[in-house]
Amino acid sequence: MFQDFAYLIVLLPIISFVLTLFFGKKFPANGGILAILTIFTAFIISAGTLSEIYHGGVVEQSWHWFAFLDFGILIDPLAAAMLCMVSFVSFLIQVYSVGYMSHDPAKPRYFAETSLFTAAMLGVVLSDNILQFFMFWELVGLCSYLLIGFWYRKPSAAAAAKKAFLVTRVGDVLFLAGIIVLYLNISDFTVPDGAYLLQFQTMFAAIEHIPPSQLTLITLLFFGGAVGKSGQFPLHVWLPDAMEGPTTVSALIHAATMVTAGVYLVARTFPIFLASPDALIVVAYIGGFTALFAATMGLVMNDIKRVLAYSTVSQLGYMMLALGTGIVVGAEVVGMSLFHLISHAFFKALLFLCAGSVIHGLGLQDLRQMGGALGKMKITGITMLIAALALSGIPPTAGFFSKDAIIEGAYSYWTHTGDILPYAFGIIAALLTSIYIFRLWFMTFTGEPRTDYHAHESPPSMTVPLVILAILALGFGLAAHGAFGGFLEHTYSEHLIEEAAEIGGHHLAEEHPHPPPILFYLPIIVGVIGFVISWLIYSKRIFNMSSIISSRNPIYRLLLNRYYQHQIYTEFVAITIVHRVLSLIGEFIDRRIIDGIIDGISWILIMIGEVIRRIQTGVVQHYAAWVVMGVVALMLFLFHGGGIL
Amino acid sequence: MVPLNYYLLLSGVLFAIGIYGLISQRNGIRILMCLEILLNSANLNLVAFSSYHGNSTGQVFALFSIAIAAAEAAIGFAILIALFRVRDTIDLHNINILRW
Amino acid sequence: MSYLNYTHLAPELIVAIMGLAVVFFGLFIPTRFKRGLGCISGLALIIAILEILRNGVLWESQRVATYFYDAYTIDSLSQFFKLVFLSVSFIVVIASTRRYKESRYQDEYYGLLLFATLGMMVVASSNDLLTLFIGFELASMSTYALAGFDKTNPKSVEAAMKYYIIGSISSAILLFGFSLLYGATGTTNLEAISAYIAAHGLASTTGTAILVFLVAGFTFKMALVPFHMWAPDTYEGSPTLISALLAAGSKKMGFVAAFKVFIVALIALKLDMQNVFFILAIITMTYGNLVAISQKSIKRMLAYSSVAQAGYISMAFVIMTPLAVGAGILYVLSHAFMKTGAFIAVGAVVYMLTREKKNLPDADHLDNFAGLSKRAPLTAFAMMIFVFALAGIPPTAGFVSKFVLFSSAIHAGYITLVLVAILNSALSLYYYARLVKYMYVLPPAGETLREPRAYLLAMLVAVIVVIAIGVYPAPFLEWAMNAATTMGL
């Protein structure tokens, strides 16, 4: 019954977007109420649909669009789980926004754009073909642009918005190229009845007709898109800057919507990735490396939101890592990855909302100025602690279950391929994660205030979502970790996965050996170690950090400058190479050479005219002489030359 | 009987003299005279050819042409007089306000 | 007994009689009534035009009648050109009724104009070197006098002077050429010449000499480089209406004479002729356009443009196919109207300006055209039409003529020639567009002007024909093709 209204999941937020944008001022809460209601309805439908397909079956609907393409809805377990998470988290964030944004004059625009953002994300999840997926994907990018640049008067916000759009656009270009190459390979494939070209099911059916090398190309291009959207190395640079928008937007981008789209893309097209010999290895490496790389930067950031941003990048790396281990573990990794995605959505949304609450309550963003806020902001402090525990994978939080599974997957990968690196990345990153998140918590909530501020707890519309999310971050893993994997296993048929693995030349391990006890408990151990280190340094202050935190320390400087990526990406690549050199060379060619030739020709012609008009001296004898010369010349020409035709 | 070539040579010489005069002289009157020489060289030709071919067409042509030359000279002098009135000179080298 | 039936000579007779009558009655009529002579002349011209249209020779592709011992023929070629000459004269006369309204010498003016027209008509019909030469000289001498008609204006006299001297040289050269041609063939009848050469051949030296002399003689009228030197000076210095007559009428007489002599009589020299005209055409159009760019006097600019246009038309002598000659003839017709119209428009401007300020030097300077669309909207509009027609922008006569002419060149395989012509045509846009810019874009250079009605009427006639040929060229093209076929190509 709910599934018949599946299209409303996207449509309602879009309606909300249009109405709020143009008539926002006339609605209660400047349109907030509309946004909340529509997203809540979407959540209800999503949840209803999930319950309907829980015991099998998928929802498929499509309408002809143009050419060979349809608009379509596909809700399988993967999509259903994702839908519920997106709509639910978005709903909570919207509720929270009513309080958080209460002083902003541009509320209608805010609610309109967030509605569109949610709609776009839901559209990505619902899509049953890769093109529609891409369209909503781009729409997500657009909304992130609008929302990050929400406070467009701030030059830094406008710049960050542009950067976010452009960097993810680089990934999108790769994704688009992937779709195009995919089309190249399946354009003459006979489409099964009831399906159409570029539909996921057609793609999967066509896997065996595509040469593996092309599959690798396609999947790597797809993964390029995922790297851009999900902030993986090396296209992660936009994500920390995306903090320029309102904190709720950060929460929306980092927890529920945009960044998970990349992971969802890989999960959605997982059979193709599996069928390619090398793609998943790349995914694993990039994911693992990103997890570690981002965590190192998270250690030294002083802006509360920036720490969380790098944490997001790092956690997304984990999700990618999980998917990458699929060459050994098989389709189960989709469940693993998505499980982490959802638990991450809860605790990361919680972290951001807490950070928002802190910023709201303290009026500060710099960790070095905070301290001792726990007394004034109990709810925020405690919920944030829960989120931090979840992030660092301390049992029994959701983060523990999800991250543990991933590291275990990496272990399987290690044992089957002998390649330890992804595992090592995962473990070290887990340690660093624990350190930086507790550093953040301790610096914010313990000790003495380092500046004068008047803290106050946030209003209920903000704290209630915090509490709900905290409960989820705490209990979700415990409640769902068994059922979740089982449910998501229905996403891809076993036959499809086996066939794909065969094409890719992978041997899926039947048995996953349990690691020896020391390794089994290692994730928890490093989590605790991290906590202890942070506690000692930032709460007990037993070390003097000034020797490390100094501009003379090259490693610290490297990290604080974020590996000089701004210099490399913006100043060198964007400004120097693309703008200065390439486009100015083009300008030179255009103005001086191409136009120069044209203007030169006309100048020469005019000059010739100026010169030869002097033949007309005005003296009639000269004219007579010309006549005679003409006669003589014609005579000579005819006697000697002639026949030029 | 004088051979045709002699006539042609004479007319050619006359033609060349006329052309030379036209190019080298500055005085308008002389120019007009040179024009007459030019026309007459052609008339000479016509008459000579007429006698050579033994038909009268050339002579008729020459008569017409002489008449036309007379009219032409009249117009030429009329223009020269008008020129002299407005410019006070008939030195054609100086008559060049229209140029380029 | 066709030569007893003189009805086909009616147009010539009308013009001749009226010319004499105008001069004669001019002796007795007081100046203030002399304007009527202009009206009568115009009436005579229009009657002649109607007569030509009425008797239907234009639609014939065969010769219709011959007179005076084969010296004078009536066929569609001759009638077509007569139509051109009469129309040009008619348009000029309309405008002149205003321009010379108060002149004492109106009778002479109209007389000379009619005689000039008559001379041109005789050339168009002549089938003998003698009649051709007489017609040529009649037209030339009348126009010498007309060119110097403003005899107190140094420019006008100087223009007449130059025109006269170069014209006389060319006449002499032409006559010399005729004499050689007569010497070589023993006849002056064009068809007889052709038949003689076909039967006995022509020594190549003699042939070349004849060809060069005749080319020099005719291209002087056609104003092909380097025999064009007089044209810019004369067109600039002459009274503007006479410039119109020279550029549109007299010049076309050169073309019809050349068509007759070269195509009818000297077709045996076709190869040499094509070579010569190939070079002349290319040099002429390029030179004309390049020099026109830097002109500031509109009359002089139009003169150079006229030189360039002559270059296009003379492509017909290179291509020498019936289609090309037909196209050339069509171009002659179009150009006659475009150029007359343009000169009359300039004349109107000059007239309007000098009416206020006597002795205004350089009244036709480009700067005086600034903002003309505000000062004299109708004149400016007509001028724009003529200028775009000259540039070959559709839907005007200029476009159609170029279209047919260039296409005939492509047909005959003269790619180089057409390429040069086309680039020239694009180049010419530069100065035409500049004039349009002055008229329509720049701010007005003075007060609003009162536009003289006679000029407007003259321009209206020209505009109508230019547009008519542009929009519905079929009948005009048919006439031109008929005219071309009578030459027996």
Next chain:
Amino acid sequence: MTLPLISLMILIPLVGAIISFLSRTRNQARIAAIIASIIPLIITIKMYLQVDPSTMWVVESYDWIPQLGITYKLGVDGISMPLILLANIVVPLTILFAWGETKRTSSFYGLLLLEQVGVIGVFSSLDFFLFYIFWEITLVPMYFLISIWGGPRKDYAAIKFFIYTHIASLVMLLAIFALYFIAWAQTGYPSFDIVHLLAQYPSFSPVVKDVIFFALLFGFIVKMPAVPFHTWLPDAHVEAPTAGSVVLAAILLKMGGYGLFRVMMPMLPNTTNTSLVITVVAIIGVVSIVYGAFLALAQKDLKKMVAYSSVSHMGFVTLGFASLVPLSVTGAMYQQFSHGLITCILFMSCGVIQHGAHTRIINDLGGLVQKMPKLTFLMLGGFLASLGLPGMSGFIAEFTVLTGSITTLFIYVMIAVFGGVAVTAAYHLWAIQRAMFGVFNEKLGHIHDLAGYEMLSMAILLLLVIFFGVNPDPVWDFMQAGANTLLAGVHII
């Protein structure tokens, strides 16, 4: 009796133009103009609803110059109909946008209508003579629009535009002649009928084929314009008044693309060395896309940037044309249509900014959103559409061109994707960030937001862009039928 609908569509704006030229007051002129430009739109819609796009329908044919086989023959099919629709949408909206024009209004609106006349004529002519006449007629009003209402370097720009494109048309004319005469020699009777001549083309001798092909190609791609024959465009755009730019970019450039489809497409597979020709055309297309994008990035003037973006976007048309695949050919046609709508918004935005801020130099602007929120909204919509955002018509076009072409032009498509798409986003975003967002530049003084009629016009365009981006079917079906017919005779599919 059936009405000669196409002739009416040409005639009514012509009459409107004359009325407008003669009208004494601004109001008279603009009301005449808007009425005369909307009636063709109504006719178009009526025709749209009763048609079969796969063949030529609504043909009007009369003898014109029988000696040369010239006829007055008009007709529309799936290739031309959407473009006629585009022209008839754009011109009324342009007139609406320019409702507040104050300088020499009667001529202004008249000239805009004349553009409509010429363009509809080009899109519906089935006779080369007629085609060429209309093709040339479009030059004149644009020349006036640039040189009367233009910016500081209008003389240079106008004359450059005029002569440059005129040379191209003349070269095209030469090729038409060659086609005509050789076909005449083959069939024994003269005809300028486009379809007839194109049917004769395959049996020409090889050298002639190539010469004709490249001459025609030159004529069309200068109009498009494609690199390296594009330099007249930035100058013309920068100097032209807003309405002139709009008409120039939105419909005049489309004539080049239309020529490619109508004339070149049937010839392309029959050239002597088709693969070479395709390579050349594809390279031109790709270079235009990439080079245009980079040049746009280098521009300091907002309008010039938009002009270069036109070069870049029209490259997709060339690329789609070269591939000879129905999907991409349809996509290329769609790109013509879509670019026509999108570019209007961009140029209108530039116009409003120029009008308000008296400068278009991006670095001198800044923070305009605070004074012009409505404009910023519409402009952002246009910019996003232009950078190929899904959901807008540009995306459909570019995507289908790229996917369609990939099967035959793999490497070129890849270059276009990687070199063009990202840069396109970059310059659009860079410009809008610098010009519209950030801190308001106080030096700009007091700035009004856009007027109601301007907003209406831009908003309609934006809605159309979104409508055709979400639901391309109405035009797509037409173009697809047209493309299939075109390619059916081609045997390369």
